[in-house]
Amino acid sequence: MSSLFVVSLVLDNLTKHFGTVTALDGISFSVKPGEVFGFLGGNGAGKTTTMRIVLDILRADSGSVTWNGQPTAEAPRATWGYLPEERGLYPRMGVLDQLVFLGDLYKLSRKEAARRAKDWLERFQIADYAKRRAEELSKGNQQKIQFIAAVLHEPPVLLMDEPFVGLDPVNVALLKEAFLEMKGRGATIVFSTHQMEMVEELCESVVLIDRGKVVLGGPVREVRRSTGRQVIRLAIDGDTELAWLADVPGVRVVRPGQDYAELDVEQSVDPETVLRAALDRGKRVTQFLIDDPSIEEIFIEKVGRKPTEELHLVGTGAASGGPGAPAGSGAGAGAGTGASTGTGAPA
Ligand SMILES: Nc1ncnc2c1ncn2[C@@H]1O[C@H](COP(=O)(O)OP(=O)(O)O)[C@@H](O)[C@H]1O
Numbered sequence: 001m002s003s004l005f006v007v008s009l010v011l012d013n014l015t016k017h018f019g020t021v022t023a024l025d026g027i028s029f030s031v032k033p034g035e036v037f038g039f040l041g042g043n044g045a046g047k048t049t050t051m052r053i054v055l056d057i058l059r060a061d062s063g064s065v066t067w068n069g070q071p072t073a074e075a076p077r078a079t080w081g082y083l084p085e086e087r088g089l090y091p092r093m094g095v096l097d098q099l100v101f102l103g104d105l106y107k108l109s110r111k112e113a114a115r116r117a118k119d120w121l122e123r124f125q126i127a128d129y130a131k132r133r134a135e136e137l138s139k140g141n142q143q144k145i146q147f148i149a150a151v152l153h154e155p156p157v158l159l160m161d162e163p164f165v166g167l168d169p170v171n172v173a174l175l176k177e178a179f180l181e182m183k184g185r186g187a188t189i190v191f192s193t194h195q196m197e198m199v200e201e202l203c204e205s206v207v208l209i210d211r212g213k214v215v216l217g218g219p220v221r222e223v224r225r226s227t228g229r230q231v232i233r234l235a236i237d238g239d240t241e242l243a244w245l246a247d248v249p250g251v252r253v254v255r256p257g258q259d260y261a262e263l264d265v266e267q268s269v270d271p272e273t274v275l276r277a278a279l280d281r282g283k284r285v286t287q288f289l290i291d292d293p294s295i296e297e298i299f300i301e302k303v304g305r306k307p308t309e310e311l312h313l314v315g316t317g318a319a320s321g322g323p324g325a326p327a328g329s330g331a332g333a334g335a336g337t338g339a340s341t342g343t344g345a346p347a
């Protein structure tokens, strides 16, 4: 089969400056059709700017974005379902009324728009709010309405900017289900997040950006394996301190915890030495798991800070010495960039 031409979203070498701030510094990656794709980066990394450029809300200084081989600026508007970061409904308009109104913009009949909207409201457990004004709803429920507004016309591509922010666990679960359903219908879903716990569960592929540059990317499994390191999740009955581990060479607790601790093991060390050392000390091991590092750990390793920590760009090239530089990040930020080759390159 000749499949040289794969339908996908391709971002090629995007740059964008705001005054002296370099928001995007050569962003390239591609998203395969039908995949759930995680667009990762801390605050200020450049996620929202990138999405706005994809949607042609904002113009890049250079670089290009294509969908299906065509510049995205020329793609029909109905191609996209967009959940913007700054949410906004018509506050005084009824929930169902505004969904029908928005459907009309995509040439859906009133009847069809209402049918789809009611279906979604039902599924999101807010059918009772159909006649309420948007402003009467909680923030979480408003966010669900906005999600419905973005998907009502059943777009082939969803671009969701931090869709999980501000949702309680029940709503997070509902939204995840909705994602999987849209995927089941063949949609390509790109969502940005700085909440790494979403990623492993939902995404097939990711790209991680920092300071407007791609740090790493690819299928989640490959990214997790790419470090060549393994981690151990260990729980011992009545011992959360794990002080004895100090005597086991090449092993380090990276995340202590009441439930289990996460240990980093040097490549030369057989993870089973840890299990043996524990048993030799007469410990009762309730959990022992050898695994690839989590996306969150890899993020911290590559970027040099937690995804939730704020980054302030202070003009071109000044970031490393500027007030926004996180403690101990000097090595991390530099070390990561070498690993970014081949990121998200289309097959
Ligand atoms: N309209 C704008 N004017 C000036 N600076 C901007 C503007 N939009 C974004 N920036 C800056 O560009 C960088 C990237 O921002 P953004 O794309 O919003 O990041 P993210 O969505 O990953 O948090 C930040 O330093 C931000 O302050």
Ligand SMILES: [Mg+2]
Pocket: 044, 047, 048, 049, 085, 161
């Ligand atoms: Mg943003």
